[in-house]
Amino acid sequence: MHNIEKEIFDLKSSLLKMFLLVEKQWKKGANAILNYDQDIAEEISSSENRINAQELKIDSDCENIIALHAPVAVDLRFILSTYKINHALEHIADIAESIAQYVANNNVPYDQKILQETRLTEMFDIFNIMMDCLIEAFENEDPKFARKVFKKDKLINKINTDAYQIIIDNLDKYDKNMLLYLLSTIRKIERAGDSLKKIGEEIIYHLEVKVIKHT
Amino acid sequence: MKYKLEAKNIDVFYGKLKALNNINIGITENAVTALIGPSGCGKSTFLRLFNRMNDYIDSFKLNGDILIDDKNIYEKDVFVDELRKNVGMVFQKPNPFPKSIFENVAYGLKIQGIKDKEFINTRVKDALKQAALWEEVKDDLNKSALALSGGQQQRVCIARALAVEPSIILMDEPTSALDPIATAKVEKLIHTLKEKYTIIIVTHNMQQAARISDYTAFFYMGDLIEFDKTNTIFTNPKMERTENYITGRFG
Numbered sequence: 038m039h040n041i042e043k044e045i046f047d048l049k050s051s052l053l054k055m056f057l058l059v060e061k062q063w064k065k066g067a068n069a070i071l072n073y074d075q076d077i078a079e080e081i082s083s084s085e086n087r088i089n090a091q092e093l094k095i096d097s098d099c100e101n102i103i104a105l106h107a108p109v110a111v112d113l114r115f116i117l118s119t120y121k122i123n124h125a126l127e128h129i130a131d132i133a134e135s136i137a138q139y140v141a142n143n144n145v146p147y148d149q150k151i152l153q154e155t156r157l158t159e160m161f162d163i164f165n166i167m168m169d170c171l172i173e174a175f176e177n178e179d180p181k182f183a184r185k186v187f188k189k190d191k192l193i194n195k196i197n198t199d200a201y202q203i204i205i206d207n208l209d210k211y212d213k214n215m216l217l218y219l220l221s222t223i224r225k226i227e228r229a230g231d232s233l234k235k236i237g238e239e240i241i242y243h244l245e246v247k248v249i250k251h252t
Numbered sequence: 253m254k255y256k257l258e259a260k261n262i263d264v265f266y267g268k269l270k271a272l273n274n275i276n277i278g279i280t281e282n283a284v285t286a287l288i289g290p291s292g293c294g295k296s297t298f299l300r301l302f303n304r305m306n307d308y309i310d311s312f313k314l315n316g317d318i319l320i321d322d323k324n325i326y327e328k329d330v331f332v333d334e335l336r337k338n339v340g341m342v343f344q345k346p347n348p349f350p351k352s353i354f355e356n357v358a359y360g361l362k363i364q365g366i367k368d369k370e371f372i373n374t375r376v377k378d379a380l381k382q383a384a385l386w387e388e389v390k391d392d393l394n395k396s397a398l399a400l401s402g403g404q405q406q407r408v409c410i411a412r413a414l415a416v417e418p419s420i421i422l423m424d425e426p427t428s429a430l431d432p433i434a435t436a437k438v439e440k441l442i443h444t445l446k447e448k449y450t451i452i453i454v455t456h457n458m459q460q461a462a463r464i465s466d467y468t469a470f471f472y473m474g475d476l477i478e479f480d481k482t483n484t485i486f487t488n489p490k491m492e493r494t495e496n497y498i499t500g501r502f503g
Contacts, residue, residue, distance in 0.1 A: 110499055
């Protein structure tokens, strides 16, 4: 029989690995889009399998701990939040793969000028900062870093809202297919930002017993 | 708030050893209150204050008040026999007398001097029904209680306690000697009984406390560390020592 402390420690290590895999996947996605790198875009699809396998492993570990150790209090909150964070991370990895698909399947690179105007690079930068804050919060059990993502998510939302008009204003200037993919990419990053926000809420729930979602 | 039972400024000594230290607690009527804590923490000593079971220990000394329905049960005008009619007790190991099932359940009534057979029959039947045992033994009431399974024996003991119509039932690890099926039956019974009785249960099984109790008190080395709704204790305990104990990180 394994000690619950050891099980929780191992589960934390597994989720941290998931964080790092998804972070790496996301950085590859950004690199593929911003630098129109089709090789990296292809690579993302193959690393998706690893992330899916890690997601299933964490699911299974959570189920086993609940069934075998009947966790309560802080342990139960950790398992519940880990279960939800795991799924949110997998969703984010799916989005990274999805946005890189444009680069893998199309021969028209995103125009640098429109990328700049829509602030896509800034969006990726904010996303990376959010991810770093969450990893710091999770690894060191420090809720103040988790709280930092809420403001950043609002910035991402603003860039997403503004992008719609920018794309309309530029419809006649660029390849329409490229513009629509770009708008779709921005929307997807906004959704990934929402998932990061949810992860922040789960970390705070685990550490401070505060339910802040839907507030 | 009015409580069924109250402990006020309770200190208990066994000779020079202080077993309980300034305990203050109010027990709600028609609810199950679980007492948890490591061995030697004082939870059984505390439980036994409510039917004065500790009185038999020579070196026992009590400071403070134990109130049942606002009456201090350690006052001189309290008759212990009368008190125990009102406060039934179920022990760790089933302890039926070497008598028939009927005689076991009727025992408390008979020692009270009740002779009305019809009255006794009705009480025995009601008590066995309340103990969820009637259907299993109704055709074998003259069979020896010792021939029953462990779980059935424990329910006979519960029926024996219920037959004298107490308002409070104390349970000292009532399922620790039972298998999971018998344990589940006794737990279901406890859940039903709280509609009519106020129940205090000592248990070492954390999950049992979480499953069956409405309130949980955590004792450690004679101190009451935390007392709250069971839901709060097992999801968000306020004290670190409580959390360490219920999550198994103690010591």
